[in-house]
Amino acid sequence: MTDHDAAPPAGLSRRKLLGAAGVGALAAGALGAGAGYAAGDKPVPVVPDKDALPIDFDGRHQAGIVTPAQDRLHFAAFDMTSEERDDLVSLLKDWTKAARQMAQGNDIGDFGAVAGAPYSPPEDTGEAQGLPPSGLTITIGFGRSLFVDAKGDPRFGLDGQLPERLIEMPGFSGDRLDPAISGGDIAIQACANDPQIAVHAIRNLARIAFGRASVRYSQMGFGRTSSTSTAQVTPRNLFGFKDGTANIKVEDEKDVEAFVWAQDGDGPAWMTGGSYLVSRKIDMRIETWDREPLNGQEAIIGRAKGSGGPMSGGDEFAPIDFDAKDDAGQPLIDLKSHVRLAHPDFNNGAKLLRRGYNFVDGSNGLGQLSAGLFFLAYQRDPTTQFVPIQRSLAGLQNDLMNEYLVHVSSGLFACPPGVDAKGFWGEGLFA
């Protein structure tokens, strides 16, 4: 039984409100009778839409990491506005409860958006009413600044809990990071197949945080730029290339264990079963890119724009042959192509689970779109995974793609393991 099921007014669920209002047939049909939902008293025709279904919130690992990447993102970094340990604990408890309710497709609180006292502000902001759960996952991570202040002194009594792997990220050649949109005490990644659902999640968590934490920056993303399951079609980024072909997929169990989940002995016990998230907001000069000839674009990436296959030949999933040469003896995979410099063969075997999103944040005041990729990557150890790969890519002398990229924000977060139905995010930190 979940917290929400235990809450007194059972009529709060968005699903039941939908049925009662007589507008539920479509949404409930999208959810599917197989999921046990019905609109009102009558059975509804079932047109299953798997993108509308809920994703389990509780589990050994947090959802939203190896979960097949949804299509939309709202990411937010928060700073604590209170220095009290009790406030941090109560915030994490309140957030976990609300996140679990939202993942199940329910309003938050005991009375939700419309069933509370008319003279009180509603507990839930209400914009998700009438919408199915839409595969919502809400994933939390803790920044280094949650553990230690600028002087290196412990915060919130978390002495001895800072994982060694939660490093201070080194600078990389070409970085133009804006501190206002970098770092943060706590990050929340909300992913869903409906942007309104992702925004509703972040908005309600921000509202709950009032007096304890506030939003430092947030980023919307559309169009996943990675597949995290072999069941997914590889999507395209804003350079028009398939992105995610060689990503770690949930089905690669060995890679997931070796490269994604923190294992016993990797660091503090509270992180076992968790993962480290690197975020990088990367502006993409799409107007300049669009003036690059097709063969130039393909040489830069190292893959064909149409099929996604490597320039050494073969279909999308063919292995890359870095030794293949053309008739003139030139390498078919450019030595400075993105796929070569990012490939495990040239990075001591390192791999990442990439989970990024496209973004367009209006225009840049120069008559151009302000577009790019909000890069998200999960890993077991940033020092042996993201850092060496980014070192290999960074700088105009390295990855040919850098002429078209600017990294403007950076974050590193320790994402704790998942919770059971009675647990709360990061509870192992306070054991």
Ligand SMILES: C=CC1=C(C)c2cc3[nH]c(cc4nc(cc5[nH]c(cc1n2)c(C)c5CCC(=O)O)C(CCC(=O)O)=C4C)c(C)c3C=C
């Ligand atoms: C430090 C890690 C990486 C950053 C930052 C990064 C940025 C970035 N990538 C693309 C587009 C593509 N990347 C592709 C492959 C790829 N990229 C990384 C790492 C980073 N990318 C890795 C580890 C790989 C896989 C390499 C391999 O094993 O072959 C591809 C090819 C398709 C694919 O395999 O996913 C594209 C396309 C952009 C546009 C970008 C920054 C905006």
Ligand SMILES: [Fe+2]
């Ligand atoms: Fe890449």
